[in-house]
Amino acid sequence: MKDDELRADLVRRLTEAGRLRTAHWRAAAEAVPRHEFLRGGFFERVPGSSPTWWRPVLADDDTWLERCYRDESLVTQVAGTIVPSDVRGGICRAPTSSSTMPSLVLRMLEDLQVADGHRVLEIGTGTGYSTALLCHRLGDDRVTSVEVDPDVATRARVALGACGHAPELVVGDGLAGYAPSAPYDRTIATCGILEVPGDWIGQTRRGGRILATVSGWLYASELACFTVEEGIARGRFLGGRVSFMLARPHRPPPLGCLPDMSSADEGPTGLAPHAALDDWTSRFVAQLAAPRAQHITLTREDGSAEEVLLDVADGSWAALRQDKGRSLVRQGGPARLWDAVEEHVQRWRADGSPCLERFSITVGPGGQRTTWPTR
Structure with a gap:
């Protein structure tokens, strides 16, 4: 198919799916050729790679034009400077720019x-x-x-x-x-x-x-x-x-050397790590309580997983694991990260676990504040 046919087909599919609803923007999508903004190619994920590897798809590839008109986000830069034409084979670096779906x-x-x-x-x-x-x-x-x-x-x-x-x-x-x-x-x-x-x-x-x-x-x-x-x-x-x-x-700082997480006593927590960190909305609520914390998963000597929250700036950390159905936590540093997360998530649950669309967010001289409706 030619580029104008592919563009018309994309607009038709988005319209039929209810993802393109207004005449002005339908006309814009029909007029603007997305492939012109991808002339330098894009990266595709190498299937099965972990950590993720990327390989280039350039404009002379037989599939390039058709893929420009799929409803997909396409990575156009990795590692802050590297574009598809710079790579032969593959590269394992983080994406830094893309063409949004x-x-x-x-x-x-x-x-x-x-x-x-x-x-x-x-x-x-x-x-x-x-x-x-x-x-x-x-x-x-x-x-x-x-x-x-x-x-x-x-x-x-x-x-x-x-x-x-x-x-x-x-x-x-x-x-x-x-x-x-x-x-x-x-x-x-x-x-x-x-x-x-x-x-x-x-x-x-x-x-x-x-x-x-x-x-x-x-x-x-x-x-x-x-x-x-x-x-x-x-x-x-x-x-x-x-x-x-x-x-x-706004990107997080490098984690650097991890603190000594064997230096704190372990105790029970009423909030399992997966309950707060795996679910999208719960994780958003947890993030409000610990806005500067990063999450990593470590493998213990016995092969079990340990979930770690770490605030690089002040050195606060929390390490969580499961043991015989119990959730256990160790915490260190000036702030008790998991106590703050647990309080926030449990309060949100007590208010009926409202969805994010019911939250309010206000930004002003006093900073940014996000709230949800209470019972």
């Missing part, structure tokens, strides 16, 4: 609720595909997009130009927004964040909307939509378990 891109743009004449600030240009969709809907002069990686920004600029678009592209820290073109009617982020930056609130008009994925170092995340008031943004979560790579300044 079209259904999610379009869902977010629909949730943003733009109108004719609106000015939009996009945080994270990436390949430029979502930027092009915004340009088609609003006009190039209404779109400002910020990308932290100069090489990624250059490739996006070339691809956008090939599609006839020339929005305002800025290379810089997206967490600072872009004040020279403010105020904006809408702000949208295509990266995960720990907290909504004050600059985004200050640069978005009163009554405007901010759409961003709020995450943490336990990697439970959710798409949130905020309405801006005077110096404050109030919002709610939209559901759907949306996940993005964290903004580079």
Whole structure:
């Protein structure tokens, strides 16, 4: 199939599945060729690899064009600098940039609720595909997009130009927004964040909307939509378990050397580690209680698993294991991480375990606060 046929087929499939609901964005998806933003190729996961290995799929591959129009996220950079054309064979490094699956891109743009004449600030240009969709809907002069990686920004600029678009592209820290073109009617982020930056609130008009994925170092995340008031943004979560790579300044620090976890006494806990860390919503609640904690699984000498939470900044840690049906915990450092997690999760359960769509999130001078309805 030709690229225009593949594009039309993608739009048809998304529409029939209810993932593309509005005429304006349907027209944009029909007009913008996604493959132009993937000319440099992408990485595919090597099946069965653990840890994950990636191998390149370049534009001369027989499957490249068809795969550009699947409803899939495609990794376009690993290790901060490496692109598909740099690799022969495979590579085992963490993804650092990607082209998000079209259904999610379009869902977010629909949730943003733009109108004719609106000015939009996009945080994270990436390949430029979502930027092009915004340009088609609003006009190039209404779109400002910020990308932290100069090489990624250059490739996006070339691809956008090939599609006839020339929005305002800025290379810089997206967490600072872009004040020279403010105020904006809408702000949208295509990266995960720990907290909504004050600059985004200050640069978005009163009554405007901010759409961003709020995450943490336990990697439970959710798409949130905020309405801006005077110096404050109030919002709610939209559901759907949306996940993005964290903004580079918000990524967790290296774990480094682990503390001596044999130095603390072990005791029972009323919250099994899998109950808090395996379930998406429970993990999100646990993350609220221990926002700077990271989670790793260690293998003990007897072959059993031990779940560890570690706050690198202050040295607090908790190590949990199962023994004959009991949940046991050891804790060390200045804060008792698991006590905080257990209290938070048990209180959420006592309130009926409300889903994330019922949570409220407020950001202002006092910081970011997330709450759920109580009984």
